[in-house]
Amino acid sequence: MELSVATIRDRISNISQQIESWSRSSVDLVVVTKTHSSEVVRNVAAAGARVIGENYAQEVREKAAAIDDIRSSGVDVQFIGQLQTNKVRLLAGLVDCIASVDRASLVDEIAKRMPNTRLHLQVNTTGEANKGGCLPEALPQLIERSIERGLVVEGLMTVGPTSADEQTTREAFRQVKELASTFGLAVRNYGMSGDLRIAVEEGSTMVRIGSAILGARN
Ligand SMILES: *Cc1c(COP(=O)(O)O)cnc(C)c1O
Numbered sequence: 001m002e003l004s005v006a007t008i009r010d011r012i013s014n015i016s017q018q019i020e021s022w023s024r025s026s027v028d029l030v031v032v033t034k035t036h037s038s039e040v041v042r043n044v045a046a047a048g049a050r051v052i053g054e055n056y057a058q059e060v061r062e063k064a065a066a067i068d069d070i071r072s073s074g075v076d077v078q079f080i081g082q083l084q085t086n087k088v089r090l091l092a093g094l095v096d097c098i099a100s101v102d103r104a105s106l107v108d109e110i111a112k113r114m115p116n117t118r119l120h121l122q123v124n125t126t127g128e129a130n131k132g133g134c135l136p137e138a139l140p141q142l143i144e145r146s147i148e149r150g151l152v153v154e155g156l157m158t159v160g161p162t163s164a165d166e167q168t169t170r171e172a173f174r175q176v177k178e179l180a181s182t183f184g185l186a187v188r189n190y191g192m193s194g195d196l197r198i199a200v201e202e203g204s205t206m207v208r209i210g211s212a213i214l215g216a217r218n
Pocket of ligand 1: 210
């Protein structure tokens with residue numbers, strides 16, 4: 001049994017109320033539908049979500065019909081997963097924004113296959129391996145390259161440290177907030193189910209929530 005529209009709507013409303021209790025600024029909510037069925041994707045849109053997040057290029061193709069439909073009704077589809085250059089073509093026509101861009105070769109391929117796409121550049125401030133994201137030092141060149149190629153750099157994205165104490169997580173988000181300000185980028189895309197409160201308190205303008213709304217993944 002898939003989650004009903006009513007249940008999803010309740011959970012979105014609860015999360016939104018929590019966010020409002022932690023921050024006076026408005027925070028956009030990306031509902032992460034990775035590993036969930038096309039039916040769940042449709043239900044999430046029917047429940048009022050404005051943005052959904054997906055992680056796997058192949059899965060985006062498999063759910064293309066549902067994704068087409070929700071995009072026509074105005075839902076924004078954001079790609080948030082680590083992306084191999086040769087998979088970019090799979091996303092063309094199905095994704096509005098890519099939030100996991102962390103290297104020049106990926107910028108070039110997106111510009112070629114998906115002109116004018118909106119980007120959030122992913123930054124890794126903690127140096128953890130096995131995690132996407134460029135070093136902060138790489139940002140100026142990546143920003144310049146993206147703009148030169150006609151892509152729209154809206155902001156920065158980061159994935160919080162995986163097993164860190166609260167202070168380390170706070171510090172990581174704070175650094176990304178400062179970097180966004182340094183480069184004049186409005187979107188600060190950070191915060192997931194496990195670190196939502198810290199992210200919101202540290203100035204996130206966009207959070208990506210999966211399990212806290214849709215439950216455990218398959
Ligand atoms: C899966 C995923 C999320 C959502 O994670 P939850 O813990 O389920 O909220 C957010 N961002 C990225 C990059 C993810 O891969």
